Amino acid sequence: MAGKRKGPAGLKVGMVVFDNYQGLTGVVADFEGTVVHLSRSTGMTWHTRAGSVRPATEREQRQLKAICEHVARQQRDTARP
Numbered sequence: 001m002a003g004k005r006k007g008p009a010g011l012k013v014g015m016v017v018f019d020n021y022q023g024l025t026g027v028v029a030d031f032e033g034t035v036v037h038l039s040r041s042t043g044m045t046w047h048t049r050a051g052s053v054r055p056a057t058e059r060e061q062r063q064l065k066a067i068c069e070h071v072a073r074q075q076r077d078t079a080r081p
Helices: 058-079
Strands: 016-019 024-032 035-039 045-049 053-055
Touching: 016 035, 016 058, 024 045, 024 058
Parallel strands: none
Antiparallel strands: 016 024, 016 053, 024 035, 035 045
């Protein structure tokens, strides 16, 4: 992708956001009209309305990073013989 696409309400692909409806932090993966596709590096994905999404606070960004690091560590540990 050449540049980061802009979606509704100034959201951009790759932006870390908080979904008020689900109560979860995720990364904007794509848009379809006013529907925002969100994901986590843990493999979780979901769709929500643009109106329920806002930019994540620094604390929420740190929490998302910690969750993803924890899951990656678990996957490494379970992959070891």
